[in-house]
Amino acid sequence: MSITVYNTLSARKEPFEPLAPDSVTMYVCGPTVYNLAHIGNARPVVVFDVLFRLLQTQYGKVVYARNITDVDDKIIAAARETGRGIDEVTAEFTAKYREDMAALNALPPTLEPHATHNIEAMIALTQTLIEKGHAYESQRHVLFAVESMPDYGRLSKRSLDDMLAGARVEVADYKRHPGDFVLWKPAAAEDPGWESPWGRGRPGWHLECSAMIRAHLGETIDIHGGGRDLIFPHHENEIAQSRCAHGGDYVRYWMHNAYLDIDGEKMSKSLGNFRTVRELLGHYRGEVLRFALLSAHYRSPLNFSAELLDQAEATLAAFYNTLRALEEVPAAGEVALAEESFYRALEDDLNTPLAIAELHALAKQLHKAADAEKPLLKARLLAAGKLLGILQQAPDEWLQGGAGEEGIDAEAIDALINERQQAKADKHYARADAIRAELLAAGVELEDSREGTRWRRI
RNA sequence: GGCUCGGUGGCAGAGUGGUUAUGCAGCGGAUUGCAAAUCCGUCAACGCCGGUUCGAUUCCGACCCGAGCCUCCA
Secondary structure, three states, rough: OOOEEEEOOOOEEEEEEOEOOOOOEEEEEOOOOOOOOHHHHHHHHHHHHHHHHHHHOOEEEEEEEEEEOOOOOOHHHHHHHHHOHHHHHHHHHHHHHHHHHHOOOOOOOEEEEHHOOOHHHHHHHHHHHHHHEEEEEEEEEEEEHHHOOOOOOOOOOOOOOHHHOOOOOOOOOOOOOOOOOOEEOOOOOOOEEOOOOOEEEEEHHHHHHHHHHHOOOOOOOOEEEEEEHHHHHHHHHHHHHHHHHHHHEEEEEOOOOOOOEEOOEEEEOOOOOOHHHHHHOOOOOOHHHHHHHHHOOOOEEOOOOOOHHHHHHHHHEEEEEEHHOOOOOOOOOOOOHOOOOHHHHHHHHOOOOHHHHHHHHHHHHHHHEEEEHHHHHHHHHHHHHHHHOOHHHOOHHHHHHOOOOOOHHHHHHHHHHHHHHHHHOOOOHHHHHHHHHHHHHHOOEEEEEOEEEHHHHO
């Protein structure tokens, strides 16, 4: 039982060893709740959900926190645009985010800290940084002084000089060094704000995560995850804040997922080439989206397309079909995870594509197995599915249900199947085939077997 | 410009210093009234040029191409 993860900080795979022997702390950057999550936003959620499930098989206590950023310029802008209150906007999109992620079979995190509930911790952290000479006040802002930290840039592997060379942004006049970033900024009277030693204001984005991690998980956590694009500046700055405030390690393992591409370009809100999870759920079931997201390794870009989703749908249908044929077979026997190849694949830096390949191998064994071997094989397949967060539904429910609007209802289908059975018994094959064609046109595929005719929606 | 990371068969996508996953699609066969599902078999790949090596897709170097970060972004 040993998990290996790729640590962005060291740029290599490392054996995972938590700080405490039987417990793990994990934090993943959550959403800024000003609009709907897109499918790219869902990738880290699904990836780290698999990690969460995997860790739970080995450690007695796994504390997984995913924050809600509910104070931000974009939220203020969104509220203003729609003429609604900030709270109304954040409540709506927080609720929708939870629904969408649940639809993807993502387990709820252990903790879901909200930025606005942790303002005191943020102010305290800012004060500590000022006291220790790592931050300064300037024109009602409080800024982190990057030059006060010798190894600033270590995570993103760039030096302050590199950053200056590539600077594309005008430097605000209240900054001592162009790389200094905001810990606290003033709030306009009409905007949300909190009283602080530096006047009424609100926290900078990077500060939120550092403060919430400290408040809820401690000074050193085991795993911090998020999208690759957060490496700089967000995570770099978190490290600066937390290390300078508390000393010691901040995060033992940094994990970053690659993003989803559309036509070879990153899917992002700024490019506008995104598809929301909610919209996609109108066409595909959450499990299909989840499977698609897991079909490539989390550190590789994944090209998002209709073909990808159709492929995922077809593959899941094949697995559920396998399970449906075994409905009378109980899943039984002891599954020794440590010896399972799908499990070892996941232990190796979450190699989900390889784990899925092992699922195929299990399904194949199942098709060929003697009856006596089936209960254990089925249990193994289901255990693998559980870790990946798939294949847990009743096969008929999955195969006969659909994401979109319902077509022909099940009763009518059964009636036609019965009629076709009779036609077949009478050797009226033309009629039997006509019924099959009619059902196919209605999106229903038939499968004859010794046990009778089964159907599924396609 | 600086800093990262990639380029694998028709498509998706793992992996490895030598026996070259897996899925879909294709082809041949078994099965089926015909299909579907399933099974058996089969085709096919490692960007380009050098180097190291008995042997490289895998290691090293150059080159070409692509993506990302350097600004809010999963």
